[in-house]
Amino acid sequence: MVRAPCCEKMGLKKGPWTPEEDQILVSFIQKYGHGNWRALPKIAGLLRCGKSCRLRWINYLRPDIKRGNFTREEEEAIIKLHEMLGNRWSAIAARLPGRTDNEIKNVWHTHLKKRLKDQTSTSSPASSASIVASQSAEPENIILHNHLPVPVMFPQSQKSQLH
DNA sequence: AAGGGACACAACCGCACCTGT
DNA sequence: GACAGGTGCGGTTGTGTCCCT
Numbered sequence: 001m002v003r004a005p006c007c008e009k010m011g012l013k014k015g016p017w018t019p020e021e022d023q024i025l026v027s028f029i030q031k032y033g034h035g036n037w038r039a040l041p042k043i044a045g046l047l048r049c050g051k052s053c054r055l056r057w058i059n060y061l062r063p064d065i066k067r068g069n070f071t072r073e074e075e076e077a078i079i080k081l082h083e084m085l086g087n088r089w090s091a092i093a094a095r096l097p098g099r100t101d102n103e104i105k106n107v108w109h110t111h112l113k114k115r116l117k118d119q120t121s122t123s124s125p126a127s128s129a130s131i132v133a134s135q136s137a138e139p140e141n142i143i144l145h146n147h148l149p150v151p152v153m154f155p156q157s158q159k160s161q162l163h
Numbered sequence: 164a165a166g167g168g169a170c171a172c173a174a175c176c177g178c179a180c181c182t183g184t
Numbered sequence: 185g186a187c188a189g190g191t192g193c194g195g196t197t198g199t200g201t202c203c204c205t
Contacts, residue, residue: 016173016199038190043201054191055174090193101193106172 013047017056025053026061059102066098071105079112
């Protein structure tokens, strides 16, 4: 199947968003929601592709986003979830309220990967793996630091329902 | 004070999956 | 069942800032 590139149209803006564009996007979504990302920028009068709008909204403009540094608890949760789920950042983000997959991905690549590497090179390999192994025995209701029982694995068929 | 490397984060790209026809 | 279009995800890149020498 051949797919036209998302932003093939000439004249579509790329790069950092301006406060004005943010404002337009936020007010439009608050008013009408985001039923169709592809059509949204056209209707809202933004010179952006739908993909870009979606990313901006999800990673930055959403009202429930928690900005600022990750707490130690959040970092520990990311490490554990990553050991269980792998690079499924959206699944990890779903278990950390207010955090986005992009943010988690960035934190992982900048802080945690390095920290984990340091830890494994200095400590015995059994420690964290055993914790994960014991948790993996009960994959349906992992209790994290926020004390919320969280389902860990979604069958592929349920993936679309998360959207 | 200046230069360069490291770090942090926002944004883009391409692919896979899902859904409607 | 095949195809086409839309959406979401993960990997990667670009750029601004910080820190060390």
